[in-house]
Amino acid sequence: xxxxxxxxxxxxxxxxxxxxxxxxxxxxxxxxxxxxxxxxxxxxxxxxxxxxxxxxxxxxxxxxxxxxxxxxxxxxxxxxxxxxxxxxxxxxxxxxxxxxxxxxxxxxxxxxxxxxxxxxxxxxxxxxxxxxxxxxxxxxxxxxxxxxxxxxxxxxxxxxxxxxxxxxxxxxxxxxxxxxxxxxxxxxxxxxxxxxxxxxxxxxxxxxxxxxxxxxxxxxxxxxxxxxxxxxxxxxxxxxxxxxxxxxxxxxxxxxxxxxxxxxxxxxxxxxxxxxxxxxxxxxxxxxxxxxxxxxxxxxxxxxxxxxxxxxxxxxxxxxxxxxxxxxxxxxxxxxxxxxxxxxxxxxxxxxxxxxxxxxxxxxxxxxxxxxxxxxxxxxxxxxxxxxxxxxxxxxxxxxxxxxxxxxxxxxxxxxxxxxxxxxxxxxxxxxxxxxxxxxxxxxxxxxxxxxxxxxxxxxxxxxxxxxxxxxxxxxxxxxxxxxxxxxxxxxxxxxxxxxxxxxxxxxxxxxxxxxxxxxxxxxxxxxxxxxxxxxxxxxxxxxxxxxxxxx
Amino acid sequence: xxxxxxxxxxxxxxxxxxxxxxxxxxxxxxxxxxxxxxxxxxxxxxxxxxxxxxxxxxxxxxxxxxxxxxxxxxxxxxxxxxxxxxxxxxxxxxxxxxxxxxxxxxxxxxxxxxxxxxxxxxxxxxxxxxxxxx
Numbered sequence: 001x002x003x004x005x006x007x008x009x010x011x012x013x014x015x016x017x018x019x020x021x022x023x024x025x026x027x028x029x030x031x032x033x034x035x036x037x038x039x040x041x042x043x044x045x046x047x048x049x050x051x052x053x054x055x056x057x058x059x060x061x062x063x064x065x066x067x068x069x070x071x072x073x074x075x076x077x078x079x080x081x082x083x084x085x086x087x088x089x090x091x092x093x094x095x096x097x098x099x100x101x102x103x104x105x106x107x108x109x110x111x112x113x114x115x116x117x118x119x120x121x122x123x124x125x126x127x128x129x130x131x132x133x134x135x136x137x138x139x140x141x142x143x144x145x146x147x148x149x150x151x152x153x154x155x156x157x158x159x160x161x162x163x164x165x166x167x168x169x170x171x172x173x174x175x176x177x178x179x180x181x182x183x184x185x186x187x188x189x190x191x192x193x194x195x196x197x198x199x200x201x202x203x204x205x206x207x208x209x210x211x212x213x214x215x216x217x218x219x220x221x222x223x224x225x226x227x228x229x230x231x232x233x234x235x236x237x238x239x240x241x242x243x244x245x246x247x248x249x250x251x252x253x254x255x256x257x258x259x260x261x262x263x264x265x266x267x268x269x270x271x272x273x274x275x276x277x278x279x280x281x282x283x284x285x286x287x288x289x290x291x292x293x294x295x296x297x298x299x300x301x302x303x304x305x306x307x308x309x310x311x312x313x314x315x316x317x318x319x320x321x322x323x324x325x326x327x328x329x330x331x332x333x334x335x336x337x338x339x340x341x342x343x344x345x346x347x348x349x350x351x352x353x354x355x356x357x358x359x360x361x362x363x364x365x366x367x368x369x370x371x372x373x374x375x376x377x378x379x380x381x382x383x384x385x386x387x388x389x390x391x392x393x394x395x396x397x398x399x400x401x402x403x404x405x406x407x408x409x410x411x412x413x414x415x416x417x418x419x420x421x422x423x424x425x426x427x428x429x430x431x432x433x434x435x436x437x438x439x440x441x442x443x444x445x446x447x448x449x450x451x452x453x454x455x456x457x458x459x460x461x462x463x464x465x466x467x468x469x470x471x472x473x474x475x476x477x478x479x480x481x482x483x484x485x486x487x488x489x490x491x492x493x494x495x496x497x498x499x500x501x502x503x504x505x506x507x508x509x510x511x512x513x514x515x516x517x518x519x520x521x522x523x524x525x526x527x528x529x530x531x532x533x534x535x536x537x538x539x540x541x542x543x544x545x546x547x548x549x550x551x552x
Numbered sequence: 553x554x555x556x557x558x559x560x561x562x563x564x565x566x567x568x569x570x571x572x573x574x575x576x577x578x579x580x581x582x583x584x585x586x587x588x589x590x591x592x593x594x595x596x597x598x599x600x601x602x603x604x605x606x607x608x609x610x611x612x613x614x615x616x617x618x619x620x621x622x623x624x625x626x627x628x629x630x631x632x633x634x635x636x637x638x639x640x641x642x643x644x645x646x647x648x649x650x651x652x653x654x655x656x657x658x659x660x661x662x663x664x665x666x667x668x669x670x671x672x673x674x675x676x677x678x679x680x681x682x683x684x685x686x
Contacts, residue, residue: 114566114617118593126593129622130566203568203592243571330571334666367666369618369648443574450575454669463667476648479618551591 002050009043012059015071016040023076030075030394038394040075044401056301057406060396064304066297066409067397068355069320074393080358081383082159084326086111086135087370088479089487090146093136097151099373103380107358108151108189109159111135112169117204119165119539122487131484134370135161139491139534144172145179154182158189159234159324159358164206166193167215168538171526174227190231190280190324193219196257197236199433199549201243201442206539209430211514211546215521216261217268220275222522231280233261234324240438241284242330244446247291248412250284251299252419253429253438258303259420260429262311272311276318285347285354286328292347293399294408296323296354301409302416325351326360332367336462340364345382352386353399359383369476491534498532506531507541514545557681560608562590562599564627567617572644576612579670580677596623600630603639609681612673613643613660620647625658640680644668 030038041060044053058064061071083100085108086093097108112135115127121139122131131137138144148158153176162169170191174184195212198205205212216233223232237245237254245253258279265275283299285292303321307313327347332340341364348361361379363371371379387393399405426432433439452458459465506528513519521542528538561577563570570592577587588606590599603611613624624643631637643655644664652663661680664673 114568118566120566126566126595129619129626130617133618198568203570204566242569244575367646369646443571443578446571447575447578450579450670454671464669476650481621 002047002054004054005050008054008059008062011062012041012071015061019070019072019076025072025075026077027394032391032394038391040072041396042398042401056410057400063308063316063319064301065320066301067400069300069322069357071396073355073396074352074387075396078387078393079352079356080107080157081105081380081387082107082109082324082358082360083376083380084109084111084159084161084360085376086113087477088132088136088483090136090138090143094147094149094151096373096376097147100376100380101151101156103377104384105380107157107159109360110147110161112160112162113137114204116169116535117162117164119168119206119535119543121534121536122484122491124536129484131487132479137483137487138169138172139487139536140494140532141172141175141529142490142494142532144169144176148173148176148180152182153177153180154186159192160189161192163192163195163198163202163204164212165535165539166191167219167522167525168529168535170219170227170230171522171529174526175530184227186229187227188229190234191219192236192282193233194236194257194261194282196260196429196433197239197254200240200253200257200438201245202236202239205549206543207546208549209434211542212549213261213264213430214268214517217265217270218520218522220265220270220278221268222520223278224270224274228278230278232275232278234280234282235261236282238282238284238326240442241286241328243442244330244449245442246445247286247288247295248415249419249438249441249445251295251302251412252416252423253442254281254283255299255302255306255416256420256423256429256432256438259306263428266311272307272313273315273318276307276311276313277315277320281321281323283323283325283351283356284328285325285351286331287343287346289346289350289353290399290405290408291412292350293354294405294412296325296351296356297397297405297409298413298416299323300355302413302420322357324358324360325354325356327351327362329362329366332362332364333460333463334367336468337364337368339462340367341378341382344379345386348383349386349390349392352392353397355397365476370479372475372477374475494532494534502531503533503537506533507537510538511541511545514542557585557610557677558606558608559585559587559677560590560599560603560606560611561587562594562602562611562613562627563592563615564594564596564599564613564623565615565617565619566593567615567619568592569616569645570614572616573612573614576614576644576670576673580674583674583678585674585677596626596630599627600634600636603631604634604636608639610677611639611641612677613641615643615645615647618646620645621651621654624655624660628659642673642676644673 060068237250241250304319363375
């Protein structure tokens, strides 16, 4: 018998027991409807395959993590069901959050409006027409206090889709938690904080790459010492895919970005194991079911290898690629929108089969507008049906050993590595972004995909085939147009009522800190937000020092 | 037609979704048009100014952030200020049906919604420009 296999198996059994002590299995025993018992894990039956298995797949929770990062995956606990939400005012969004938590959602995910994401206050001329449209408007700490009102920050983990001003919003979150009596050491959640994919695909950048990378490493360092349970970055392939990339490009460019952050943090003097365990990832799930599953499994294997063997991380937690998944927004059709429920179910299933740690399922009406409450509920129910009714979560990585899935996983891995080599030759992801390399690759893939749709080589049900006479879409969510004015008025009141002398002092201090590249900006930003300095004021101060990015 | 049709593809406001704008731009280039793409975060005044400087025949606006009802009419206003309201303007993006009439009333020629074949946009532009030049 293979020694490697036997040793891994023993460790897996021990680790599984440990998990069970904390989180008992969901059922005892697990059986299907025919009464057949379901094992937590299935492995090759033929001993001659043990060596190969141990090397390429391994046991879940162990290097190279092909089968998942935890020993028991969903046998004990399902993935976190985390629906991205936010629109209009902090008060409205707070109500939606509390509704979702009541409905069984297990984590929060905040969508901010574009002015907040790009560091403009609601009363800035650049913000006109955009306030509260694609997410919630946050100007000062007061908005954050309203947003998180009555939400226990010691229990709920919160993901914030915020990048260029991630430091500011994290500081606001810390400040609100402290007001609730929750120390910053205890709060959990994730900031997206992934600026490279903003340049590549998403567009909410503010500063040029160099100071942006500094802010990111400042956050890593600050959180290592003060906010140890927060994920300091969510390295995102989601938007790269939405912009038109292939599945391989999504995984490859995301990992390349991840390596750039690792390099920047090492360069700033951090040790790999001090920050790598807090790196998180964020992927997309599109319609090609097995391709998606293979992508998730391959990405885990590549990252583990790089962290362990190239970067010599010692802590096993540094090797684990933990990820959130969102189903593919760009796959949704405006035509026959109810069909999107089925697309989302298939995509969500691929994420679960791929071993995701948390999941957002899109709503059927998102090609038309932000989701209504009813659509958002169906999206959450879709995850709950997969979890509770389908049985797919009853054993770990059930697709392992499929000739197709394993070979596809190998092939996706190979192609990811080819891209990584190419990007390394170019000087790394930052260089590749500045040269527009990834942007061009993505755009080319998007254009080819569009041509295949128009020639009907690719069929999109309800859109270029199986069409019906267009129905009208009732019941779309509308953001109240008055909101912008109300938000501006409230902001005016905050400015009038705060201690302006303190504000000026804090901003001067921030400016000085920004001018010194060796200073960590986080404590200075935290002092600002506590004095009700606004997102726009903080970001403008840093703009003055750092300049603005204007495109590749 | 003596000269190529010139099109300005523009992203007004803060929206960063440019997949559609880029794919449209390339489709129009493949049809033999000259396309100027503004890049992200353009103000209405910048768009109007560029359209005039570049002497374009058509302006295409793209918005997926829900701000179209505020941003598109502002572009029209900036064109009028510069006496360039004769340049036809079309729009596309995530735009609910019920907003379309409002935009047409403000002088936008046509709104293309998700799922529209790119060729339909190119056809429309060709007809528009050639029809106007007869």
